[in-house]
């Protein structure tokens with residue numbers, strides 16, 4: 001099996017990268033510098049016409065959309081390594097509900113806070129302001145959810161934890177006040193300590209250097 005991940009360090013593709021590290025599926029990487037517009041170049045559009053990362057090619061078949069990729073990976077090998085199992089076997093449908101919400105709602109909101117200029121051709125300030133306002137009650141609820149728990153699904157780590165950590169990092173990068181969400185900060189620390197996360201981070205660091213990618217604002221991973 002040949003598996004190729006197209007990804008950008010620090011972006012949402014980190015969740016897929018971490019998933020691959022968690023399940024131990026061998027894969028090759030192709031770093032895409034979205035900060036220089038590589039995703040819109042013909043070479044990449046020939047691979048993924050959507051012009052987005054992540055994209056995962058498995059034996060020539062392309063998978064896009066983080067929830068679909070993670071759902072697929074959860075069914076490769078031991079499914080419960082990434083997502084909780086349903087009582088009657090397979091993967092619990094609740095995790096697809098959660099993945100979809102993260103991808104189609106939370107991702108858009110945090111992107112609007114972190115990179116409002118990408119969401120409008122007008123003044124980005126009201127876009128950020130609107131996103132931060134919408135995020136406030138959501139972040140409060142998310143903080144409450146992980147306050148008494150180790151992971152998103154209680155005692156068991158899942159890839160949702162990595163997704164949550166990425167979403168929270170983006171929200172903070174976009175101006176959400178970190179100090180208001182101590183449980184999310186503590187959760188993010190736990191996520192980052194997991195060996196598969198550490199391996200993913202190392203790969204991202206190497207990809208940055210290999211592809212000469214410079215993160216916006218000189219940021220770090």
Ligand SMILES: N[C@@H](CCC(=O)N[C@@H](CS)C(=O)NCC(=O)O)C(=O)O
Pocket residue numbers: 011012013034039051052053054064065066067103
């Ligand atoms: N719905 C897609 C969204 C993917 C997405 O927006 N990826 C961003 C990086 S976090 C991207 O490729 N941005 C480049 C661009 O929008 O031009 C998913 O859930 O995977």
